Amino acid sequence: MAKYLAKRIFYIILTLFIVTTATFFLMKFMPGTPLTNQAKLTPGQIHQIYKQYGLDKPLWQQYLVYLGGVVHGNFGTSFQFSNQPVSYLIGSRMGPSLTIGGEAMVVGVLAGLVVGAIGAIKANTWVDTTATIISILGVSIPSFVLAVLLQYYLGLKLRWFPIADWGGFMYTVLPTLALAASPLAETARFMRTQMVDVLSSDYIELAKAKGMGKVGIIYHHALRNSLIPVVTIVGPLAVGIMTGSMVVENIFSIPGIGEQFVKSVLTNDYPTIMGLTIVYCAMLCVVLLITDIVYGIIDPRIRINK
Amino acid sequence: MENANDILEVRNLKINFKTYAGTVKAIRDISFDLRKGETLAIVGESGSGKSVTTRSIMGLNAENAVIDGGTIMYKDQDLLKKTRKQMDQIRGRDIAEIFQDPMTSLDPTMKIGKQIAEPLIIHKGMKREKAYAQALEMMKLVGIDNAKERINDYPHQFSGGMRQRIVIAIALVNYPEILIADEPTTALDVTIQAQILDLMKELQAKTNTSIIFITHDLGVVAGMADRVAVMYAGKIVEYGTVDEIFYNPKHPYTWGLLNSMPTMDTSGTELPSIPGTPPDLLDPPKGDAFAARNQYALEIDTKQQPPFFKVSDTHYAATWLLDPRAPKVTPPDPIIERQKHYAQLTHEAIDKSRGKHIEEQEEQL
Numbered sequence: 001m002a003k004y005l006a007k008r009i010f011y012i013i014l015t016l017f018i019v020t021t022a023t024f025f026l027m028k029f030m031p032g033t034p035l036t037n038q039a040k041l042t043p044g045q046i047h048q049i050y051k052q053y054g055l056d057k058p059l060w061q062q063y064l065v066y067l068g069g070v071v072h073g074n075f076g077t078s079f080q081f082s083n084q085p086v087s088y089l090i091g092s093r094m095g096p097s098l099t100i101g102g103e104a105m106v107v108g109v110l111a112g113l114v115v116g117a118i119g120a121i122k123a124n125t126w127v128d129t130t131a132t133i134i135s136i137l138g139v140s141i142p143s144f145v146l147a148v149l150l151q152y153y154l155g156l157k158l159r160w161f162p163i164a165d166w167g168g169f170m171y172t173v174l175p176t177l178a179l180a181a182s183p184l185a186e187t188a189r190f191m192r193t194q195m196v197d198v199l200s201s202d203y204i205e206l207a208k209a210k211g212m213g214k215v216g217i218i219y220h221h222a223l224r225n226s227l228i229p230v231v232t233i234v235g236p237l238a239v240g241i242m243t244g245s246m247v248v249e250n251i252f253s254i255p256g257i258g259e260q261f262v263k264s265v266l267t268n269d270y271p272t273i274m275g276l277t278i279v280y281c282a283m284l285c286v287v288l289l290i291t292d293i294v295y296g297i298i299d300p301r302i303r304i305n306k
Numbered sequence: 307m308e309n310a311n312d313i314l315e316v317r318n319l320k321i322n323f324k325t326y327a328g329t330v331k332a333i334r335d336i337s338f339d340l341r342k343g344e345t346l347a348i349v350g351e352s353g354s355g356k357s358v359t360t361r362s363i364m365g366l367n368a369e370n371a372v373i374d375g376g377t378i379m380y381k382d383q384d385l386l387k388k389t390r391k392q393m394d395q396i397r398g399r400d401i402a403e404i405f406q407d408p409m410t411s412l413d414p415t416m417k418i419g420k421q422i423a424e425p426l427i428i429h430k431g432m433k434r435e436k437a438y439a440q441a442l443e444m445m446k447l448v449g450i451d452n453a454k455e456r457i458n459d460y461p462h463q464f465s466g467g468m469r470q471r472i473v474i475a476i477a478l479v480n481y482p483e484i485l486i487a488d489e490p491t492t493a494l495d496v497t498i499q500a501q502i503l504d505l506m507k508e509l510q511a512k513t514n515t516s517i518i519f520i521t522h523d524l525g526v527v528a529g530m531a532d533r534v535a536v537m538y539a540g541k542i543v544e545y546g547t548v549d550e551i552f553y554n555p556k557h558p559y560t561w562g563l564l565n566s567m568p569t570m571d572t573s574g575t576e577l578p579s580i581p582g583t584p585p586d587l588l589d590p591p592k593g594d595a596f597a598a599r600n601q602y603a604l605e606i607d608t609k610q611q612p613p614f615f616k617v618s619d620t621h622y623a624a625t626w627l628l629d630p631r632a633p634k635v636t637p638p639d640p641i642i643e644r645q646k647h648y649a650q651l652t653h654e655a656i657d658k659s660r661g662k663h664i665e666e667q668e669e670q671l
């Protein structure tokens with residue numbers, strides 16, 4: 001186990017190194033400059049600014065400096081956002097993003113499991129059809145459309161929830177719902193397929209031959225076997241939530257990293273873009289590591305012995 | 307029950323399947339008995355309806371199955387009339403089943419001890435502790451080494467042969483009266499096959515369970531069964547004792563099956579398989595379903611289904627060749643060899659019983 005973990009962590013570090021390198025050079029070769037009023041500045045002023053940010057040094061030196069910083073959790077200083085350190089910016093905005101992202105993941109996956117299981121148990125009935133329609137809608141409606149609809153109906157019309165902004169649980173409900181739709185749909189679809197498969201397997205036939213009732217079969221044999229593989233889609237779902245949050249946070253004016261990412265892209269705030277890219281990548285790596293470990297724990301066939 | 311020695315009586319069973327293409331007539335009027343303590347083999351090519359027959363007994367047919375008629379009497383109750391819940395009481399307690407593929411028959415995420423204990427918990431309401439103790443006994447009985455240490459292992463930690471032993475333990479843990487084995491060794495290596503068959507025989511001797519043994523391979527029947535029913539295209543075409551079927555077969559389909567069976571002296575040489583394919587059960591032929599593949603077919607075979615002709619009290623075959631008006635045909639050479647062997651067997655048997663008779667008389671004197 002320890003050996004396995006060490007190996008996985010090594011690969012995560014390698015991944016982060018490659019992502020850091022790639023984003024660094026991609027940023028350098030992107031057109032556009034971070035200086036909003038470049039035309040009005042004298043060459044001297046421009047030089048002054050470049051010097052302040054270390055942009056006058058040769059590329060390889062800039063790269064090494066940046067890499068050294070990243071290792072120590074220092075992503076440089078933001079070009080915008082009043083020259084704050086990028087790490088501070090990200091740190092102070094992490095909370096809201098993790099809150100709605102986590103809520104969306106939990107709500108989406110749990111509801112998806114229920115919808116998918118019911119669809120499989122009642123396969124090819126109207127219940128199943130309804131479940132399938134829910135999945136199709138969830139996958140095909142973009143989260144920003146859903147966000148706007150929720151904002152309009154539940155926020156503006158019914159006034160059940162605040163329309164936007166941040167400050168307590170009630171503020172998280174609408175963005176969570178907007179973000180949860182897609183993981184809900186994906187999980188439901190995946191769970192239904194898994195469970196239909198399991199229900200037609202030989203060991204379920206054997207359970208019937210034992211004289212086990214319908215409920216017993218689902219509870220003792222079908223659920224666990226269908227649930228285990230669901231762990232494997234949590235990583236991809238996390239990616240969906242991360243990208244979804246960039247738009248949803250903007251719509252609901254949530255001070256999270258998704259909103260910050262969009263702003264930095266619009267203003268060519270390279271240090272912030274790079275920092276956030278690395279942070280997103282690290283979060284994904286951690287999610288994948290956790291899901292792999294969990295999968296190994298709950299599936300006896302792939303339990304890690306070494 | 308019609309006969310006090312029977313544990314199960316199937317009469318005029320007809321099962322259809324509704325499909326998009328039409329109605330598949332999978333079981334077309336079959337009748338057979340299972341005697342207490344015996345092993346009845348049902349043999350036939352794949353698709354002949356063996357599994358549908360067993361699933362009808364278990365009440366586990368697919369949802370598109372339609373019972374078109376017949377009865378399955380078990381202890382004076384018609385199993386076909388039972389509800390799902392009532393069948394749940396019978397399955398795994400009175401009638402149990404072993405399936406073909408031990409690699410997929412066990413729940414991959416449940417410890418085998420629990421899987422063996424489940425039928426006890428379901429039917430006898432046993433507490434965990436007691437059920438596990440009995441499961442352990444059962445594991446020893448079916449020959450799992452270090453049973454105590456292995457009770458908490460998962461299926462993937464066992465070989466195919468061991469897994470089939472576990473499946474057998476599950477089936478027998480409640481000492482059922484009937485055990486249905488649907489091709490229980492087809493998925494196993496030849497050497498493992500023999501071990502599993504031996505185990506089944508050994509356990510049958512201990513438990514006096516009646517076995518319905520399904521196979522497409524006549525080779526495994528000889529040492530296993532007391533009686534044999536040969537199935538073709540949803541019908542039983544011949545049945546009799548093992549000796550009668552092996553050494554005095556009457557139906558050309560049984561001849562074909564026997565000829566395509568590997569034996570000691572055919573090993574290495576190519577076996578003649580029965581030419582052609584079984585008929586389409588969406589639209590079964592009017593006459594004898596085997597006529598199209600039968601080199602001995604008579605004209606009447608294409609027009610009318612043959613009734614069962616009696617060969618002996620225990621041996622019946624549904625072929626027009628047995629009609630007194632039919633021309634005499636010479637069966638293939640290997641079959642003639644078998645019949646010669648049979649004549650010898652019966653003489654020996656008669657001599658033996660005579661000898662015994664005389665001994666008994668002597669004792670009385």
Ligand SMILES: Nc1ncnc2c1ncn2[C@@H]1O[C@H](COP(=O)(O)OP(=O)(O)O)[C@@H](O)[C@H]1O
Nearest residue numbers: 323330332351352353354355356357358368587
């Ligand atoms: N659920 C089903 N729907 C339609 N046809 C079926 C179904 N189950 C079995 N059959 C058909 O019934 C026939 C007998 O099948 P089966 O009993 O499985 O044969 P086998 O003798 O190989 O066990 C086959 O022609 C098969 O295609």
Ligand SMILES: [Mg+2]
Nearest residue numbers: 356357358488
């Ligand atoms: Mg079969």
